[in-house]
Amino acid sequence: MRIVTRLIAMNRARLLGRQLREIERQVHNLPKRTRARLGTMALREIGQASRCDFPHLYGTPPEERYLAWGQGTDIGLARARSDNAEVAMRGIALWLAVAYHETKNTPHENIRPHHRDLMRLLRELKEQHRADPMQEWGVQATAAA
Structure with a gap:
């Protein structure tokens, strides 16, 4: 049974790796403002x-x-x-949320590297959200009111 479980986990790891590369390409092709919004959407989906x-x-x-x-x-x-x-942004956010929870505490050794790559991508989105100039403008506008 362990061999079957390992084979299934290996296949899943290969599929997740392929999907992660495609998601990363799509995220990096988005404009900066859209990536900042995507970070917020992904965080909401994870929650x-x-x-x-x-x-x-x-x-x-x-x-x-x-x-x-x-x-x-x-x-x-x-x-x-x-x-x-x-729809594409919501799909990316859904993928990120599900993949995050699926890889977070996995006992399968070959899926763990995907969690690290996923965390790196989420950190990039978080940093771009923090660097969003429109976010600062919104904060300044509410402080002035």
């Missing part, structure tokens, strides 16, 4: 997922809750490929 009973199954239809891995990453990636910019 919503953490309130679920099984955060790694966030976005998975209820009838498929008994799978080893949910379909949130697949759904998020499909939406991220959309021509509609808003």
Whole structure:
């Protein structure tokens, strides 16, 4: 049984790595202002997922809750490929949230590097959100009022 579990985990790690590279490309192709918004959306999605009973199954239809891995990453990636910019951003945020929870405390050695890469991408989004000049303008405008 351990061999089967390892094979499934290896296949999942390979799939997550491929999806992560595509998500990274899409994130880096976004304009800076959009990346700042994406950081906020991803943080919100991660928070919503953490309130679920099984955060790694966030976005998975209820009838498929008994799978080893949910379909949130697949759904998020499909939406991220959309021509509609808003749908694509929401898909990227969903993918980031589900992948974060799926890789966070994984016992599988070959999935852990993906968590580090994912954390690096989330840190980049967080830094760009902090550097957003419109955010500072909003804070200054409310302070002046």
